[in-house]
Amino acid sequence: MDAACPLRTRQARPTLVPDATGGPFLLQIIIQGRGGQGAQTAGSLLAAAFFAEGRAVQSFATYGGARRGTPVSSFIRVDDRPVRVRCDIEQADAILCFDATLLEGRLLATARPDTLIVVNSSRTSGEFALQLPGYRVIPVDGLSISRRHGLGRIVNSALLGALARAIETPKLEVLTRALIEEAPKLHDENVAACAEGYRWVEAQLEIAAAA
Numbered sequence: 001m002d003a004a005c006p007l008r009t010r011q012a013r014p015t016l017v018p019d020a021t022g023g024p025f026l027l028q029i030i031i032q033g034r035g036g037q038g039a040q041t042a043g044s045l046l047a048a049a050f051f052a053e054g055r056a057v058q059s060f061a062t063y064g065g066a067r068r069g070t071p072v073s074s075f076i077r078v079d080d081r082p083v084r085v086r087c088d089i090e091q092a093d094a095i096l097c098f099d100a101t102l103l104e105g106r107l108l109a110t111a112r113p114d115t116l117i118v119v120n121s122s123r124t125s126g127e128f129a130l131q132l133p134g135y136r137v138i139p140v141d142g143l144s145i146s147r148r149h150g151l152g153r154i155v156n157s158a159l160l161g162a163l164a165r166a167i168e169t170p171k172l173e174v175l176t177r178a179l180i181e182e183a184p185k186l187h188d189e190n191v192a193a194c195a196e197g198y199r200w201v202e203a204q205l206e207i208a209a210a211a
Contacts, residue, residue, distance in 0.1 A: 025081075027169070028089045031074040032107050033098030035063070038156040042096065043074025046160060049170040049178040050078045058083040071102060078169075094118070096163045098155065100139075103132065111135055118163045118201070120155055125204065138166050140200050149193040150186070157183075157190040161197030165205075172198050 029046070033039030040061045047059035058077040063070070077083045092110045097103055097119040111117060117135055119128070120142040128137035140162040142155035151157065157179055164175050176191045183190050 025079050026083070026085075027076075027078040027094075027167070028092050029076040029078070029094045029096065029163075029167075030089055030092045030107070030110055031076070031096045031098075032102050033072050034069045034102070035072050036068040037072070037098045038154060039072045039074050039098055042098075042156045042160055043076055045156065045178055045182055046163070046170075046175075047076055048182055049164075049175045050076070052174050052178060053170050055080065056082050058085070062088075091115075094163065094167045096159055098142075098159065103137075108132070108135065116166050118159065118166050120159055125208070138162070138201055138204060140197055142197065145193050145196050145200065149189045149196070151189050151193055157193040158197035158200075161194035161199075162201045165198040165201040 031039045031043045031046070033042075043059055043061060047057045050057045056079045059075070061072065061074045063072055075089045077085060077089070090110060091112055092115055095107065095111060095115060095117045097107070097117060100119050100121040100123070103117070103119060113134065113136075115136060117137045119137060119139050121128075121139040122141045122144065123139050125137060125139055128135075128139055140159060142158040142162070143153060145158040146152065146155045160175060160179075161172065164170055164172060172195065176194050179190045179194055180187045
């Protein structure tokens with residue numbers, strides 16, 4: 001992929017690294033947000049969707065502090081065999097970022113040239129290409145999507161749909177089923193926001209491929 005144009009490909013899925021036993025299917029995802037934004041919930045929902053597809057899943061979280069607004073990270077490993085790695089994720093295949101101000105320092109250090117970064121932002125991919133050259137950033141206006149579907153500032157579903165399209169897994173129908181089963185309320189609204197997030201990235205990829 002052209003680093004200056006992070007979406008210029010139809011093969012958006014990151015190149016997966018070998019797992020600890022030499023298999024080629026280990027997928028490592030970091031979800032980064034701030035306390036109260038729902039990053040941990042998003043990690044649990046995504047892990048549930050992968051598990052529903054019959055994959056082996058490892059999911060854990062870290063917290064920057066007890067206060068609302070402090071950084072919160074959720075880590076997910078997915079494989080077709082038991083996940084035996086037990087360390088933190090140092091090189092991610094994909095990053096889902098709830099707050100664009102967190103795209104710096106330690107988080108960006110986990111991104112390889114082929115790592116897909118889906119970020120909650122109203123800015124364009126071109127703006128991110130100028131700000132973060134060499135990174136594959138896909139911005140999604142999760143806040144607008146969520147408000148459009150009556151979810152206020154809760155962007156989990158929209159961003160999960162966007163991530164699923166960006167990395168081409170899990171299947172949208174499996175992810176929305178997990179939302180219905182795990183979300184305590186507003187099922188229709190969450191499913192609609194998830195589907196729109198998925199379509200948002202689909203449209204960006206189509207535009208970039210035609211450029």
